Amino acid sequence: VLQLTLAVIKPDAVAHPVMLEALHQRILDNNFVIVKCKDLVWRRQDSERFYAEHSGRFFYQRLVEFMASGPMRAYLLAREDAIRHWRELMGPTKVFRARYTAPESIRGQFGLTDTRNTTHGSDSIESARREIDFFFPDFCMEEWMDKE
Numbered sequence: 102v103l104q105l106t107l108a109v110i111k112p113d114a115v116a117h118p119v120m121l122e123a124l125h126q127r128i129l130d131n132n133f134v135i136v137k138c139k140d141l142v143w144r145r146q147d148s149e150r151f152y153a154e155h156s157g158r159f160f161y162q163r164l165v166e167f168m169a170s171g172p173m174r175a176y177l178l179a180r181e182d183a184i185r186h187w188r189e190l191m192g193p194t195k196v197f198r199a200r201y202t203a204p205e206s207i208r209g210q211f212g213l214t215d216t217r218n219t220t221h222g223s224d225s226i227e228s229a230r231r232e233i234d235f236f237f238p239d240f241c242m243e244e245w246m247d248k249e
């Protein structure tokens with residue numbers, strides 16, 4: 102069965118047109134269907150709201166600042182087992198772990214630091230729901246599922 106996930110190309114990767122194109126191609130090569138795609142810039146309060154669960158962590162300030170530092174691209178992706186597949190493609194959050202354990206992954210190849218790590222992906226069905234609604238508030242998941 103098809104599953105939806107939210108994938109974000111973060112400002113560090115969007116800033117490099119070649120990287121952005123490579124990531125777009127990677128999505129297509131891995132059999133994701135792009136249901137929706139949009140380029141946007143966050144205000145600081147969008148960033149704070151999206152990452153509220155991390156408030157209090159030592160990296161929170163730099164994370165919210167970074168995510169509001171420039172344009173990013175959000176994808177609503179569909180695929181069988183989409184959440185797991187996208188997370189596997191991204192590789193581990195921490196750049197050193199990504200380099201050593203998953204050098205072929207997106208973060209293994211392109212990640213700069215633990216914060217500037219190129220991409221985001223929903224980590225569960227519940228967070229996919231919340232995050233899809235955050236980026237694509239007009240999208241009606243139930244309606245889309247019915248059509249499938």
Ligand code: CMP
Nearest residue numbers: 155160164194215216217218220221222
């Ligand atoms: P993301 O998948 O967007 O979810 C939370 C983000 O917090 C994560 O990617 C990183 O960008 C950031 N993050 C997580 N852990 C750390 C860390 N140890 N140091 C700095 N940033 C982090």
